[in-house]
Amino acid sequence: MNDWCYQLKYFYLLCIVIGFSNPLVSKQIQFSLVPDRDDIIQYEIELWKTENLEQEIPFRVLSNPGPINLFIPDGYEYFRIRAVAKRKVRGYWTELYQTGQFGKSVKTKEKPIAKVQAKTDVLVPIPTREGASEFYLTTNKIAIVPVTIGKNFRIKYRINGGPWQKDSSPQLNFEKDGSYRLEYQVTNELGVSDGMQVWEFKVDTTPPESSIRFLNPPFFQRGTSFISPKNPLQVFATDTGSGINTIRYRTSCKGAPFTEYYVWNDSSWADIQRNCLDNFRLEISAVDRLGNEEIPKQILFQKMKQD
Structure with missing residues (x-):
C-alpha cells in the first residue's frame, strides 16, 4: 500500500464547549474538512489523551468530507486527521492538534536577538535583488x-x-x-x-538610517507631540550599501533597565504598549548586512493621566 502526500484544507467554523449529562462527552468541536483531491472519500480522526503515541490506544472516528461535529470524550486532549482515498489509500497524519486550542490563533513568544557580528572574511558575497552576488570588503x-x-x-x-x-x-x-x-x-x-x-x-562602512512615523500625524503643542495609543507606530530603515539586515529595538519601562534587543515587526508596537503600561523609552537601531550598526536612537513616551 503506497502512502501519498496531500494538503489538508480546513476552515474553522466554531470552537465551543458544551456541557452534557453523559459523563463520557465533555465538549464538541465543529469544523469543515475540504478535500483538495477528487478521489478523497473519507477522513480518519484519532483522539489521544497525551502526546505519547506509543503508550496508549487512540479513540478512532470516521467522517465524510464537509462539516464535522467532533465530540471529545473526557480525558482526550489531542487529535489528528488523515485522508482516505478510493481503494483505501491513506495519506499522512497531520500534526497533533490540542483540543482546547483548536481554532484559536497561538501567538509565539518573541525571542531576543544577539548583537549582529561583523563579517570577518576579507571579501564576502552579498546577494542582490536580481539573484546575483556582489562582493564587499570587510576591512579598509x-x-x-x-x-x-x-x-x-x-x-x-x-x-x-x-x-x-x-x-x-x-x-x-x-x-x-x-x-x-x-x-x-x-x-x-x-x-x-x-x-x-x-x-x-x-x-560599505556607512551604517543604515532608521526613521519612525505614526500612521496618523501627531498633534503638536508647545514643542510636544501628542498621539493616541491606538495610533500605530511605523519604523523604517534605509541603507545605500549592502542593504538592511534587521531593525532592532529595546525598551525601558518606568526607568527600569533596558530589555534585550528584539527584531521590529508589525506587532512590536502593540507588544510594547501591552507590556509597559507606564512611561517608557524606546530605543531603535538598524543594522546592515555587513554588521554596520546605526547609533541607537531613543524616544521618550509619556502617558497622560486622565482626570
Whole structure:
C-alpha cells in the first residue's frame, strides 16, 4: 500500500464547549474538512489523551468530507486527521492538534536577538535583488602578498583603471564607500610574471538610517507631540550599501533597565504598549548586512493621566 502526500484544507467554523449529562462527552468541536483531491472519500480522526503515541490506544472516528461535529470524550486532549482515498489509500497524519486550542490563533513568544557580528572574511558575497552576488570588503586595508615566498618580488597594481604603480609589498587603503576594481600582477627576480589578478568589490562602512512615523500625524503643542495609543507606530530603515539586515529595538519601562534587543515587526508596537503600561523609552537601531550598526536612537513616551 503506497502512502501519498496531500494538503489538508480546513476552515474553522466554531470552537465551543458544551456541557452534557453523559459523563463520557465533555465538549464538541465543529469544523469543515475540504478535500483538495477528487478521489478523497473519507477522513480518519484519532483522539489521544497525551502526546505519547506509543503508550496508549487512540479513540478512532470516521467522517465524510464537509462539516464535522467532533465530540471529545473526557480525558482526550489531542487529535489528528488523515485522508482516505478510493481503494483505501491513506495519506499522512497531520500534526497533533490540542483540543482546547483548536481554532484559536497561538501567538509565539518573541525571542531576543544577539548583537549582529561583523563579517570577518576579507571579501564576502552579498546577494542582490536580481539573484546575483556582489562582493564587499570587510576591512579598509588590503596587503598584497605573493603566495610563493622569495626575494626581489615586484608587484604592479592599479585601482579603477588608474596609473600603474609598483611596490614590493603594497598596503592599500579603501576608506571611502563605493565600487572598486583592483588589478595586480606579481613578477619575480627572473622576470617571470603570473597572470593578471582582478578583484571587483564594494566598500560599505556607512551604517543604515532608521526613521519612525505614526500612521496618523501627531498633534503638536508647545514643542510636544501628542498621539493616541491606538495610533500605530511605523519604523523604517534605509541603507545605500549592502542593504538592511534587521531593525532592532529595546525598551525601558518606568526607568527600569533596558530589555534585550528584539527584531521590529508589525506587532512590536502593540507588544510594547501591552507590556509597559507606564512611561517608557524606546530605543531603535538598524543594522546592515555587513554588521554596520546605526547609533541607537531613543524616544521618550509619556502617558497622560486622565482626570
